[in-house]
Amino acid sequence: MTTLNETHDPALRSWVASANATGTDFPIQNLPFAVFRRKGTPESFRGGVAIGDQILDLAAALGGGIFTGESQIAAQAATQDNLNALMALGPTAWSSLRLALSRALRYGTSAQTALTACLIAQAEAEYALPARIGDYTDFYIGIHHATSVGKLFRPDSPLLPNYKWVPIGYHGRRSSIVVSGTPVRRPTGQTKGSAERPDFGPSQKLDYELELGFLIGQGNAMGEPIAIEDAEANLFGVALFNDWSARDIQPWEYQPLGPFLAKNFASTLAPWVVTMEALAPFRAPLIREAGDPEPLPYLDSPGNRAGGALDIQLEVCLQTARMREVGQDAVRLSSSNAREAAYWTPAQLVAHHTVGGCNLEPGDLLGSGTLSGPAPNQTGSMLELTQGGKQAVALPGGEMRAFLADGDTLTLRGWCEREGARRIGFGECVGTILPALAR
Structure with a gap:
């Protein structure tokens, strides 16, 4: 570290x-x-x-x-x-x-x-894009996001039994990762309608996901795991990341193999990569609730416990097409902090990803998963903010949003500030929704 x-x-x-x-x-x-x-x-x-x-x-x-x-x-x-x-x-x-x-x-x-x-x-x-991304893995380390989304589908047991034991992740689509400012086309796919036959058409529940992207440095040879003590030496830096999601396509297609069309149409990465060295003044201890299991040895070290977390403040802002037309600034939807949002540290992600022998390469990207805080105004997605679309958000000028509309522009920002250190930031991660192509 x-x-x-x-x-x-x-x-x-x-x-x-x-x-x-x-x-x-x-x-x-x-x-x-x-x-x-x-x-x-x-x-x-x-x-x-x-x-x-x-x-x-x-x-x-x-x-x-x-x-x-x-x-x-x-x-x-x-x-x-x-x-x-x-x-x-x-x-x-x-x-x-x-x-x-x-x-x-x-x-x-x-x-x-x-x-x-x-x-x-x-x-x-x-x-x-700051790197030629050879491979991309999206994790699910935001425990408050996992809990609130789990409650929508499993009110009595929102977290699955493995969540506090293993960093959950899946391999995403590298080719559709785009740099900030690139427009994002609304995806089309199958959704489970009310009839026996599924519906097909543009997603009606398009969402954002407030994430951080961790970019790999040197990496490892195939079959040679990276020990958690060495994990951060293999992390070059961190950038803002928006892993767009089609919430109506995903529930129908993701069983049994996981997300597919709902997640592969676009992911937006900010251009600026803040190095791990620049983040040294903003490290924080890894804190777990009383009663949580101790990490398995390959996911645990004194250094990771003492300062493996990152104290990064995050926010999401939305500007609709109508707001742009009348010259109205974007409105903040939510804010959170990576330190309290993330259940697993970047070092633990690297250690887990490689423990089975997987070789990481320079420029590979690890997404954090949605980083929501515990409060209602700290959500990292529309799915949480609107309770699955049931409680639409009122915007200036009388507009309402349950999910994202065509023409909406999402902006993610992040920064670190702490007494005794100079404030540093991550720039912006921006994307505007384009209408789906006619089929």
């Missing part, structure tokens, strides 16, 4: 003025990675680092003399059209690059002259 070092010093300031603004997602203490290019140009996508409202173009910065040795190797790896090569280098290289960037972007450094020309405004950029 990463310890605090000079890059986390809350007193650090940058010569990029916007990085010093109160409330910015991207102060010098953050330095997240993305893959970008200038909008409307034929430029190649390449790696960049957020600093305030700017992006430091790593390909351009290589000529500035700020990288040497291992940091230069890491910076070079990040100039490709995905970050997989950087992810494969491991935590020592990542840390070396972070330190070099921190020192070069601090106020008063001699690197300012060389690097000023390497900055590109985020407002002028477009993004690709």
Whole structure:
């Protein structure tokens, strides 16, 4: 687990003025990675680092003399059209690059002259997925989500007997993961109607899922599990993630093999990946309720108990097509915190995923599952917020929503703040619903 070092010093300031603004997602203490290019140009996508409202173009910065040795190797790896090569280098290289960037972007450094020309405004950029995602697994670690959804279908026993023993997950569809800002087409499929013959058509219960995505670094060889003590060394970073869901398609199709069309039509990943090292000031102990079973040994370690959880504040905002037309801002639907929402830690997900011999590879994505809090205003999905569609949400201007309508735009945000540390953020994860195609 990463310890605090000079890059986390809350007193650090940058010569990029916007990085010093109160409330910015991207102060010098953050330095997240993305893959970008200038909008409307034929430029190649390449790696960049957020600093305030700017992006430091790593390909351009290589000529500035700020990288040497291992940091230069890491910076070079990040100039490709995905970050997989950087992810494969491991935590020592990542840390070396972070330190070099921190020192070069601090106020008063001699690197300012060389690097000023390497900055590109985020407002002028477009993004690709941060990694070439070889495989994607979605977990179900949000215990409050699992409980509230379970109550809708099994009021007397909402959690299945295995929930507190094993991190539940399933393999998702990698090819339909899209970067934030990509429109999402309403899916079509079978639903269980009132008659013997099922209905077919566009989903009428389209939903979002507030999640975090964990991106794998080095990974492991097939047949060689990753011990929980080594798990975080194989995690590159964290991004906001919306795993869209068709709630009416899923109940009809998911038995006995699990989600299919209800989950494979689109998942949205934010462009900015906040590194595990940047999150060092925001770790929290793993807390279980009295009477919960102790994790099996392969899922347990003193370090994971002491600081395996992540203290990340999350929120979901909705703007309808009508709200956009009249210039009305998005309204917040809910907020939650990953620390109290998640029953399992990222390290436990890696340890469990590999314990049977599965090989994880650089750029693989692990979704957290919906991260809801215990209160009604902390839900991470419309399914919970509206009690399965029974209690529609009233929006400004008189609109109502039980589930998502065409033209709705969902925005996920996340940030970390704690006394004695500089606030850092995750940017936004945005998607707008398009109508289903005619059949």
